[in-house]
Each structure stands twice: as structure tokens, then as C-alpha cells.
Amino acid sequence: MKIAFMKMIKNITAKSTFALAVAWIGLVGCKDNFTNPTAPSGATITTVASTTDSLKVYYAALNKIGQASTFNNVNSGQFTVFAPSNYAFVKYLRSLSVPNSSNFTTDSAVKYISNKVTTTSSPLTISALTTRLNYHVISTAVTTDQITGAKGFTTQQGARLSLSNVAGASLPYQINANVTSSGGGSGSNIIVTDLKASNGVIQVVDRVMAPISTANIWNSSLLNFGVTYGASVAVTIGTTTIPLDAGDSYYNVAAAPNGSTASDTTKYFLFTMALVRSGLATTIIPNGASILPDYTVFAPTDGAFFKFLGTDLSGGVAAAYTAARTAINSTDGATLANIVKYHIVSGRYLSTDLSDGKTLTTLLTDKTVKVVSKNSAWYLSGNVASTGDGKISAPDKLTNAGIVHSIQRVQVGQ
Missing domain, CATH: 2.30.180.10 (FAS1 domain)
Structure with a gap:
């Protein structure tokens, strides 16, 4: 009886040891899944921009300021990019009095951004372009069905913008709607919605926006x-x-x-x-x-x-x-x-x-x-x-x- 009992204990111990070993191997095999979750699949923001006809100038600008690689990395975070359309960029370049910009087409604007904008170029430098485009990026993915009342977001540039859903408007999704800004900022309309990517979403807008003042509401000229x-x-x-x-x-x-x-x-x-x-x-x-x-x-x-x-x-x-x-x-x-x-x-x-x-x-x-x-x-x-x-x-x-x-x-x- 004693010998049979000892054999039973030995078998249980052996089986338990084997089970623990299998479990440990399973945990080791799963370790990377806990610390490095699988990246989302599908096209990145950079890829979506590169294949969207209305964003040819924006894609050239992304490459010029070095942001294309960031938005091509699925592990860099989730973003909403308010990407100005081709015509929005042409209007922006005209507002800067870029030489010959009154005759610019999409292709002309792409060539100007790609070949003429440098660290010292005038009237637009890489630094100035970076500042502008960083105001068009927030570090969270927001689709239009999430835009209800006005809500403020801090952009990568540091200043904030406000998203609104304006009932009854032909273009209801607006950024900095009805702006009378103390900081001379500007707003825009979302004209193409929810171009989804693996690392966020692109909302195409009709203006290259100027950041509103980084002064807070109280220190502004409004409440002095x-x-x-x-x-x-x-x-x-x-x-x-x-x-x-x-x-x-x-x-x-x-x-x-x-x-x-x-x-x-x-x-x-x-x-x-x-x-x-x-x-x-x-x-x-x-x-x-x-x-x-x-x-x-x-x-x-x-x-x-x-x-x-x-x-x-x-x-x-x-x-x-x-x-x-x-x-x-x-x-x-x-x-x-x-x-x-x-x-x-x-x-x-x-x-x-x-x-x-x-x-x-x-x-x-x-x-x-x-x-x-x-x-x-x-x-x-x-x-x-x-x-x-x-x-x-x-x-x-x-x-x-x-x-x-x-x-x-x-x-x-x-």
C-alpha cells in the first residue's frame, strides 16, 4: 500500500513538473506579445497621403520636413493629420508671394516645395513649413463621428485648435470655426473625411492654417x-x-x-x-x-x-x-x-x-x-x-x- 502510494505521488509530481514546464514555455513564447504588441496592419498615414491625388503637395511637404518617416512608423503612435489639399497649398504659397505662384498648378507647387524650400530660402523656410504643418497634427485619432460639440486639442506645434460640428453647414466639420482670434490664427473646413490609416486618420482641409496665439485666454488682448x-x-x-x-x-x-x-x-x-x-x-x-x-x-x-x-x-x-x-x-x-x-x-x-x-x-x-x-x-x-x-x-x-x-x-x- 505504501509503495503504491509513493508511486502515485511520483507520477503526479512528474506530470506537474511537465505541466509547469509547458506553461513556462508558453509564457516565454508569449512574452514579446505582452511587451511589444503586434503593430496595426494596413497602410500608414504616409502611404495614404502618397496615394491620394488631392494630397500631392502635402506629401511633398511631409518629405521636405522629414515627417514622412514618422508617419510611416506604425509604432510611433496614433495621429490625426489635418492635411491641406493641393489647392490649399497653392493658395498658401500665393499668400506668401512666392515668385510665379499666381500661375502655380499642383505640379508647380510640388516642385517648389521639393526643390526650392531650404533652411534659408525666402519667403518660406523648412523651419517655417515645419511649424505650420505641426499645427495640423494632434496625437490622437479623431474620426468625424466623434466630433460633436467644440473640443480643444493641443497640436504638435504647441498651440491649440478647436474642432466643431456645425449643424446645417454645407461643410459641417470645422476647425477653429468662426475664428476671431487674438493671435491672428485661422480656421478651415474638413472637405474629405476619415481617410483611415493603421496609425491614425487623415482629414483633408481647405486651408493651410496659421496657429492661434499661444497666449492663454486671460493674458490675451481680450481679457487683459x-x-x-x-x-x-x-x-x-x-x-x-x-x-x-x-x-x-x-x-x-x-x-x-x-x-x-x-x-x-x-x-x-x-x-x-x-x-x-x-x-x-x-x-x-x-x-x-x-x-x-x-x-x-x-x-x-x-x-x-x-x-x-x-x-x-x-x-x-x-x-x-x-x-x-x-x-x-x-x-x-x-x-x-x-x-x-x-x-x-x-x-x-x-x-x-x-x-x-x-x-x-x-x-x-x-x-x-x-x-x-x-x-x-x-x-x-x-x-x-x-x-x-x-x-x-x-x-x-x-x-x-x-x-x-x-x-x-x-x-x-x-
């Missing part, structure tokens, strides 16, 4: 203030440093510049003063953030703030600014913070993303604003009916970190 972190935190409006008020620990905007002297008062200096006075400046611009959060700002114009504050305009614009600045500076920072937060929404909302009755959640806790369509224009309706609806008079000012819409009335959330 900035925050600098260092040994101490410096907040500025324009070029004026705004000190902390020793009495209440909020920023003292008494010395802030008057702002615009134009009679139409279309600037946002008073909104900026309220934002700085409230202490939100250092919250909106986080210390050490390399990429700022996206915001949509419904910015009341100075004229709207004059009306909200009940400022007497009979003494002229300069006197009105002095009175309004004094009123803002004497208001508790927490009260101003609630007013400012009610005009800021997280995320990007172009006018094409708005619809009648749409509600947007503001930075003011648990408070929303409603979009209303009246007389072929958009209005913002707050929680306090007596303030009236604020007409969006100048929409879609796109910056590197968000969108600004001008409105003609200060809204109240509570």
Missing part, C-alpha cells in the same frame, strides 16, 4: 490681465501691478488703468477688474500649469458693467471709469467672485454649439445659465429675471485656452 508666480505672486492688469489690500486681503484695483476711452465702451476692463479684485485670478491661472483648463467666458462689456453699477456717464468716459473702478474696489471680493463665476463655463462652447433653451453649468456652484434665441441672435438668461437677458453681441473670440463671447448685460446667479 496676467499672473506671474515667483518669490511672490504678481497680478497685473495691462502693465499695472495690482497690490493686495492690507485691510481685507483682496486685490486693490484702485490704481488699475481706466481702460478704453472709446465712446462705445466695448472692452472688458471692468470685468477684468472684478475678476482680479475677487481673487479668482490665481485660481483661473494655476501655479505651474503648462496647459490651462478650457473655459468659455461670457464677458460683459464695460458698457454692461456701467449699467449694472449704475454709473453716471454724463461726466464723460474717464470719469465713468473712475467711478466704476471705485465701486468695484469697495465691493467685497467674495461678492465679486460670485458675479464673475456666473459668467464662466468649463469647456469650449462656440456659438455653433448653442441651441435655444440649452443650459450651461457655470463655475458658480450649482448655478446654470440658459441660452435663448431671439430675433436671430443668442441671449444669455440668468437666474434673476429682473436683470434681463444679455445679448451675445460679439461671439466666438477664440484663444489658446478657450472662447470669449461678448455680452451686453451683467447676469446675476443668485
Whole structure:
């Protein structure tokens, strides 16, 4: 009995050892599959570009700047390439006043890019071409069925772009739609969609786009203030440093510049003063953030703030600014913070993303604003009916970190 039992144990041990050995061999054989997954099959972005008739100039440009090899490597990542069409490139070369470009055809443009563009050529260098084309690449694959509302992406150039689906438009998929950019950028339409590749997707566009400014939404000319972190935190409006008020620990905007002297008062200096006075400046611009959060700002114009504050305009614009600045500076920072937060929404909302009755959640806790369509224009309706609806008079000012819409009335959330 004992001998039979020992033989059984020996057989089990031998079988187990064999099974473990087989399993180990299997694991060793699978090791590369875990650490080096099989590359996707099919044509790469470079191959797709090289075989697409409308991208002959773009393919020549890819080779010129050395990006063709990157997009031919299936292990280099997933990309969306907004590739300008042949005619888009011809228009771009004409805009640079390239010699004889008024007579350029696709073949002429290919020859110019391939043979004439160098590190020192004028008016277009390899470096300038690289910067432009890097603005047309994002490091994720986005097909048109994923483009719903406006969404911002950081490009390989460093500046950001915004994708939108504009309902009812003949070319609904747009980049930087309705741009009025503080940085002089430009937008385009996607004219050929979803050329899929093993390492991403190509969207053919009708313009060689210029990057929008890398300045953030606040430091732009739209909302003219900035925050600098260092040994101490410096907040500025324009070029004026705004000190902390020793009495209440909020920023003292008494010395802030008057702002615009134009009679139409279309600037946002008073909104900026309220934002700085409230202490939100250092919250909106986080210390050490390399990429700022996206915001949509419904910015009341100075004229709207004059009306909200009940400022007497009979003494002229300069006197009105002095009175309004004094009123803002004497208001508790927490009260101003609630007013400012009610005009800021997280995320990007172009006018094409708005619809009648749409509600947007503001930075003011648990408070929303409603979009209303009246007389072929958009209005913002707050929680306090007596303030009236604020007409969006100048929409879609796109910056590197968000969108600004001008409105003609200060809204109240509570």
C-alpha cells in the first residue's frame, strides 16, 4: 500500500513538473506579445497621403520636413493629420508671394516645395513649413463621428485648435470655426473625411492654417490681465501691478488703468477688474500649469458693467471709469467672485454649439445659465429675471485656452 502510494505521488509530481514546464514555455513564447504588441496592419498615414491625388503637395511637404518617416512608423503612435489639399497649398504659397505662384498648378507647387524650400530660402523656410504643418497634427485619432460639440486639442506645434460640428453647414466639420482670434490664427473646413490609416486618420482641409496665439485666454488682448508666480505672486492688469489690500486681503484695483476711452465702451476692463479684485485670478491661472483648463467666458462689456453699477456717464468716459473702478474696489471680493463665476463655463462652447433653451453649468456652484434665441441672435438668461437677458453681441473670440463671447448685460446667479 505504501509503495503504491509513493508511486502515485511520483507520477503526479512528474506530470506537474511537465505541466509547469509547458506553461513556462508558453509564457516565454508569449512574452514579446505582452511587451511589444503586434503593430496595426494596413497602410500608414504616409502611404495614404502618397496615394491620394488631392494630397500631392502635402506629401511633398511631409518629405521636405522629414515627417514622412514618422508617419510611416506604425509604432510611433496614433495621429490625426489635418492635411491641406493641393489647392490649399497653392493658395498658401500665393499668400506668401512666392515668385510665379499666381500661375502655380499642383505640379508647380510640388516642385517648389521639393526643390526650392531650404533652411534659408525666402519667403518660406523648412523651419517655417515645419511649424505650420505641426499645427495640423494632434496625437490622437479623431474620426468625424466623434466630433460633436467644440473640443480643444493641443497640436504638435504647441498651440491649440478647436474642432466643431456645425449643424446645417454645407461643410459641417470645422476647425477653429468662426475664428476671431487674438493671435491672428485661422480656421478651415474638413472637405474629405476619415481617410483611415493603421496609425491614425487623415482629414483633408481647405486651408493651410496659421496657429492661434499661444497666449492663454486671460493674458490675451481680450481679457487683459496676467499672473506671474515667483518669490511672490504678481497680478497685473495691462502693465499695472495690482497690490493686495492690507485691510481685507483682496486685490486693490484702485490704481488699475481706466481702460478704453472709446465712446462705445466695448472692452472688458471692468470685468477684468472684478475678476482680479475677487481673487479668482490665481485660481483661473494655476501655479505651474503648462496647459490651462478650457473655459468659455461670457464677458460683459464695460458698457454692461456701467449699467449694472449704475454709473453716471454724463461726466464723460474717464470719469465713468473712475467711478466704476471705485465701486468695484469697495465691493467685497467674495461678492465679486460670485458675479464673475456666473459668467464662466468649463469647456469650449462656440456659438455653433448653442441651441435655444440649452443650459450651461457655470463655475458658480450649482448655478446654470440658459441660452435663448431671439430675433436671430443668442441671449444669455440668468437666474434673476429682473436683470434681463444679455445679448451675445460679439461671439466666438477664440484663444489658446478657450472662447470669449461678448455680452451686453451683467447676469446675476443668485
